[in-house]
Amino acid sequence: xxxxxxxxxLICAFILIIGAFPTKSFSQENKSETAEKKFDPKExxxxxxxxxxxxxxxxxxxxxxxxxxxxxxxxEMFSSDKLQPAGTVYKxxxxxxxxxxxxIKVVDAAGxxxxxxxxxxxxxxxxxxxxxxxxxxxxxxxxxxxxxxTYKKRVGKAPKGLQSFLEPLILFIRDDVALPNIGVKYxxxxxxxxxxxxxxxxxNLFGMIPFFPGGYNLTGNIAVTLTLAVIILLVVNLNAKxxxxxxxxxxxxxxxxxxMIPVEIVSIFSKPIALMIRLFANITAxxxxxxxxxxxxxxxxxxxxxxxxxxxxxxxxxxELLVAFLQAYIFTMLSSLFIGMAIEEHHDxxxxx
Amino acid sequence: MTGGYGPIGAxxxxxxxxxxxxxxxxxxxxxxxxQPEAISKIQTNMIIAAAxxxxxxLFAVVVALL
Numbered sequence: 001x002x003x004x005x006x007x008x009x010l011i012c013a014f015i016l017i018i019g020a021f022p023t024k025s026f027s028q029e030n031k032s033e034t035a036e037k038k039f040d041p042k043e044x045x046x047x048x049x050x051x052x053x054x055x056x057x058x059x060x061x062x063x064x065x066x067x068x069x070x071x072x073x074x075x076e077m078f079s080s081d082k083l084q085p086a087g088t089v090y091k092x093x094x095x096x097x098x099x100x101x102x103x104i105k106v107v108d109a110a111g112x113x114x115x116x117x118x119x120x121x122x123x124x125x126x127x128x129x130x131x132x133x134x135x136x137x138x139x140x141x142x143x144x145x146x147x148x149x150t151y152k153k154r155v156g157k158a159p160k161g162l163q164s165f166l167e168p169l170i171l172f173i174r175d176d177v178a179l180p181n182i183g184v185k186y187x188x189x190x191x192x193x194x195x196x197x198x199x200x201x202x203x204n205l206f207g208m209i210p211f212f213p214g215g216y217n218l219t220g221n222i223a224v225t226l227t228l229a230v231i232i233l234l235v236v237n238l239n240a241k242x243x244x245x246x247x248x249x250x251x252x253x254x255x256x257x258x259x260m261i262p263v264e265i266v267s268i269f270s271k272p273i274a275l276m277i278r279l280f281a282n283i284t285a286x287x288x289x290x291x292x293x294x295x296x297x298x299x300x301x302x303x304x305x306x307x308x309x310x311x312x313x314x315x316x317x318x319x320e321l322l323v324a325f326l327q328a329y330i331f332t333m334l335s336s337l338f339i340g341m342a343i344e345e346h347h348d349x350x351x352x353x
Numbered sequence: 354m355t356g357g358y359g360p361i362g363a364x365x366x367x368x369x370x371x372x373x374x375x376x377x378x379x380x381x382x383x384x385x386x387x388q389p390e391a392i393s394k395i396q397t398n399m400i401i402a403a404a405x406x407x408x409x410x411l412f413a414v415v416v417a418l419l
Contacts, residue, residue, distance in 0.1 A: 281411035
């Protein structure tokens with residue numbers, strides 16, 4: 001009863017918050033856009049999967065996010081709302097700024113790009129992806145702190161509530177991913193594997209929601225997957241045992257030295273790169289497919305196209321639900337496989353001889 | 354149309370991945386039919402192999418479309 005009330009009040013608060021943000025009038029905006037140019041699916045899709053300086057909620061409603069720039073003269077901070085509508089030049093403390101293709105560019109007073117100054121400005125803005133990552137991160141922290149406190153309180157009892165919802169997943173990672181691939185020393189890597197699994201899973205799932213809490217493309221952003229891959233690269237190589245390095249630098253017949261050592265060194269880096277590309281390409285491809293199917297309606301410019309595209313979108317979305325889970329699983333599985341390969345200690349017969 | 358041969362490359366990559374994943378899935382189903390009790394091990398290995406094939410295909414697609 002209490003939790004029901006909490007849920008309802010949460011939903012009400014949520015609706016109120018959405019209503020409070022600036023919404024531009026729909027009809028006006030749409031008319032001027034269609035008059036200006038024909039619908040270009042490629043541009044629309046790329047705009048949707050790219051990172052933005054505003055947090056888009058639903059329709060045209062958005063929250064402006066802070067822009068933080070590191071220029072050669074010092075830090076500069078302002079709201080991204082100052083760069084809206086498109087084409088507005090904002091006069092900052094040190095330079096003038098313009099939003100071009102969702103990137104902040106330095107321009108001179110006349111509005112021309114200043115190429116020299118652009119190279120000196122580093123963008124540290126809180127973009128949509130950063131804000132959404134913080135939101136999901138906070139959500140994960142709240143959920144897992146509450147679960148761990150329940151575990152401490154209810155030692156030896158059956159799981160309850162949220163705990164029983166997530167326990168199968170945690171046990172799945174422990175028993176089916178970490179234990180068979182890493183072996184007896186799996187406990188040391190469980191926090192890493194669980195964090196990576198749930199981080200990817202929640203961001204994949206939130207990315208599939210087309211409006212407010214989702215509507216972003218975090219795991220389909222190559223910078224994010226690159227960071228995850230670099231973490232795996234460091235963990236694998238810093239924990240690697242003698243056997244792993246021996247495998248790389250001491251190939252069995254000695255005359256294979258010139259071929260094997262470069263190949264093995266490439267393979268150190270190619271594994272995390274494959275992880276990076278796999279997650280990025282899968283999620284981005286999923287978003288592109290869904291957006292292309294929706295774009296069909298606007299390409300044919302008729303409502304009848306929706307009879308084809310909507311069922312297909314639902315179908316692809318269902319597959320994407322599977323992919324969201326599968327990619328999180330595969331990322332975790334392959335990371336634990338690499339860790340397991342790096343830390344295993346062989347006792348070969350050849351060594352004895 | 355202004356694009357080059359990128360989409361053709363992406364299509365070829367899709368053919369390759371289709372053959373590869375089809376082989377893996379088919380063999381896995383055969384193996385499961387022969388030994389139903391080994392289903393969980395076969396599935397895990399099947400998913401890993403499929404992920405590796407898919408990874409190569411996605412490499413190709415990304416390179417073809419960029």
